[in-house]
Amino acid sequence: MAPALPAPEASLLARGCVIPAHPLALTADRRLDERRQRALTRYYAAAGAGGVAIGVHTTQFAIRSAGLLQPVLELAAETVAEAAADRPFLRIAGAVGDVQQAVREAELAAGLGYHAVLLGPAVSGELDEQDLLLRAKAVGEVLPVFGFYLQQAVGGRYLSRAFWRDLADLPCVVAAKIAPFDRYRTLEAVRGIAEADRGSEVALYTGNDDTIVTDLLAPVSAEVGGQMVQRRIVGGLLGQWAVWTRHAVRMLDRVRSAWDGDDAELRALLAESSRVTEANAAVFDAANGFAGCIAGVHEVLRRQGLLEGTWCLDPHERLSPGQAAEIARVCAAYPELTDDEFVAAHLDEWLR
Numbered sequence: 001m002a003p004a005l006p007a008p009e010a011s012l013l014a015r016g017c018v019i020p021a022h023p024l025a026l027t028a029d030r031r032l033d034e035r036r037q038r039a040l041t042r043y044y045a046a047a048g049a050g051g052v053a054i055g056v057h058t059t060q061f062a063i064r065s066a067g068l069l070q071p072v073l074e075l076a077a078e079t080v081a082e083a084a085a086d087r088p089f090l091r092i093a094g095a096v097g098d099v100q101q102a103v104r105e106a107e108l109a110a111g112l113g114y115h116a117v118l119l120g121p122a123v124s125g126e127l128d129e130q131d132l133l134l135r136a137k138a139v140g141e142v143l144p145v146f147g148f149y150l151q152q153a154v155g156g157r158y159l160s161r162a163f164w165r166d167l168a169d170l171p172c173v174v175a176a177k178i179a180p181f182d183r184y185r186t187l188e189a190v191r192g193i194a195e196a197d198r199g200s201e202v203a204l205y206t207g208n209d210d211t212i213v214t215d216l217l218a219p220v221s222a223e224v225g226g227q228m229v230q231r232r233i234v235g236g237l238l239g240q241w242a243v244w245t246r247h248a249v250r251m252l253d254r255v256r257s258a259w260d261g262d263d264a265e266l267r268a269l270l271a272e273s274s275r276v277t278e279a280n281a282a283v284f285d286a287a288n289g290f291a292g293c294i295a296g297v298h299e300v301l302r303r304q305g306l307l308e309g310t311w312c313l314d315p316h317e318r319l320s321p322g323q324a325a326e327i328a329r330v331c332a333a334y335p336e337l338t339d340d341e342f343v344a345a346h347l348d349e350w351l352r
Contacts, residue, residue, distance in 0.1 A: 011088070012050050013174060013203050015234065016235035018235060020052055021239045021242055022044070023040060026309070026312070030315070042350040047339065047342070053092040053146075056118055057239065057294075061155075069105065069108070092118050099134065099139075121148075121156055136173065148179070149164075149186075158180075160192075161189070166196070174203065175202060178205070179209075195224055206237075209284060210284075213255075213269055217258060240279075283299075295318050299327050
């Protein structure tokens with residue numbers, strides 16, 4: 001049986017927090033830029049994030065074939081130990097592939113002090129839903145599991161309501177990142193989890209970067225045992241929150257105020273929701289089927305000085321034509337969504 005989350009991190013996860021999906025800092029010759037990689041982790045900790053997820057889609061799945069998975073996990077673990085030593089901070093490692101690969105990656109993460117595994121798509125071979133459940137159970141013998149519903153446009157697949165119910169009933173599952181970028185599938189997954197016997201023990205996190213505020217504000221109703229129950233998405237594990245993280249932390253605090261009945265805050269957040277989605281459309285390159293989503297995250301961080309360039313491991317993965325201009329437009333139109341001043345004030349400290 002997998003070790004349980006430490007009590008402070010378990011409480012943090014259940015309450016809900018901001019978890020950026022950590023990017024990969026590269027030099028112009030596409031080698032790991034350790035100095036800037038550490039700076040990114042320091043930024044997320046200083047911004048008030050509740051943890052980081054590394055080795056996930058935003059980090060680029062190709063770090064595995066490039067031999068960078070272990071160095072990147074090690075850097076993040078070392079930097080978190082320094083930058084967030086005085087508070088709970090979730091260290092979540094991505095794992096992909098078949099059962100054997102996912103278990104190996106979980107064992108690597110466990111040895112480095114990570115708290116949980118975010119199970120990504122099976123990148124080698126096609127697994128059916130029962131295979132995916134068996135994989136989650138096997139990984140769960142090493143570390144607690146964070147389920148992951150990845151959108152199809154970037155390598156995900158449809159997962160049924162029954163799958164999410166069965167996944168939530170695995171004792172090793174502590175949370176689920178719901179990120180199909182599809183409202184119907186989001187509701188289906190949340191209802192499946194709510195119907196599970198352990199459903200109330202699984203923390204719900206949005207990964208729908210296109211509808212962050214709506215996911216956080218709107219509870220989902222589900223019929224359980226003949227009674228209607230409501231489940232909330234309590235936080236986010238998001239590529240969008242890899243940028244402007246300070247704003248994200250403050251926004252989640254405002255969401256909690258809205259949950260508590262602050263009508264003015266609720267109205268302000270609803271008004272802000274479309275602006276957040278518009279900004280995400282630029283960063284994630286929605287106009288081009290998300291082709292430039294990782295490079296778009298890099299471009300925001302480059303503009304702030306945290307990254308030197310927008311390079312990805314795959315040289316063909318780059319900003320789409322006009323994407324940089326669109327990012328510049330939303331930054332100028334919605335400066336309240338950014339945290340440029342916060343980054344500028346601390347950049348030298350993080351790059352030390």
